[in-house]
Amino acid sequence: MVQLSVTVEDGSAVEEVAAGLRARGMEVAQVLEGIGVITGSAPDDVRSALAEVEGVASVDEQLTHRLPPPDAAIQ
């Protein structure tokens, strides 16, 4: 399983794209209407099929952002 961020194309209906992703095997966690991005997870072998869903601009593995510990001098 890999955590994914799916970017919806300008002008596509976000909910419809989410439905298409679910149909191809993605477990949709968040449908972010305001910015046109859908997050969730999917098995590795399903990932390429997700990119073919109509209205998908990009399928990317989620990044992790990390801060230094609270007592670090540079944050």
Add this chain to the structure above:
Amino acid sequence: MIDPRATGYPGSNGSVVASGVRFPETTGRQIVVFADGEDDTAIDLSGAGITSVADSRDFSDGEVAADVLQSADATVFAELGIAVVSADVAQLAALQVGSASGRQVLSVSPELIHHVLRESVLEYAQAYRDGVSDLADHLLHATGHTAALVADMPQPTFADTAQATWGIQAVQATSSPRSGKDIRVAVLDTGFDTAHPDFAGRNVTTQSFVAGEPPQDGHGHGTHCIGTSCGPRTPSTGPRYGIAYEADIFAGKVLSNAGSGSDAQILAGINWAVTNRCPVLSMSLGADVMQAHPPYSAAGARALRRGSLIIAAAGNNADRRTGNVGFVGSPANSPEIMAVGALEQQLGIAFFSARSLPARGGQVDIAGPGFQVLSSWPLPTRYRTISGTSMATPHVAGVAALWAEATGRRGLELWATLCLESQRLLQPSVDVGSGLCIAPQ
């Protein structure tokens, strides 16, 4: 290239020695700038006794014929609200008090003559060589008098005072008449210590996007950044450390108390802030990834279109002490997310501040104070001094809130305002973008 004809350097008693500057020539006519009037109110100069007037609206496409420009006593450029007039002293006086037409006059100034800057390549090369060798002589052989000349060159050095931190002084927040009133500033970070005494009475909205953790800040970073961007004008103790002291604070917890967050949490925070119409989003977070991440690029662009400017830290992955200039990571390296570099007290680039990537979007756009920055911290510690592009970012966000209040601008126009109003520095633009952000005065 530096134009040596325009080189000026400080003289011995505060004068500026300028070489080769040509002083302006005038035509004898005056340029009158009128304030914006109701849509079609014509500029009528007959009240000042000027009657031979060509109005651009009488010409197709507003093209006033060249011979008319020469011969009329006045030409009115209706679209610009500007008139060129031949006027005597009495007529000028009438114009200046606005008795010309009931349209208020903003300024009257002499019509200047402009010249093509033209010279041969050889002349330019000679002037450039002479200018550079002159300056080099001063710097390389500085003794006595010339050493004093060099010493006179202003070297900014800011320091914390009892009244305000060095960063608050540097961005000129102390002299700004603006407070960020009614401007929503979203800080997407580790949350906020809502019990901090310096924020009593403020409009604060909190939301956690970290499963299993409340919005309360268990790390400190978020409280520090909210302090810099939105801290009070008079804290309970110590110097002023915050910029938009009347802004509405939207504290989105997108990083856990351990300091980490995934795309899902951060994107959810952005979505929340945009949906809540926050003109400014401050994101002091990043991943050391060179490629612009498509969901952040889309979020940045869509946020801008909806009136929200996302401001993010360029990154701390440089160590310029060893020659490593680092690179701008994600999300700051998305084209439509503003990337902020960190300055130290002499307005040089901080040693850890990341340099622009050559790829589109990877530019550092602007800079803010980011070294030894005092700000709020969760209780009982209350205050802390730390460094980072994380600290520079909320300086820019706070200043953005003041500009949003002052101008009503949002999105891309607010971005442009921050850049055009920033103080240009001698540092390379790959490190500082358009320079140090400056608050409206």
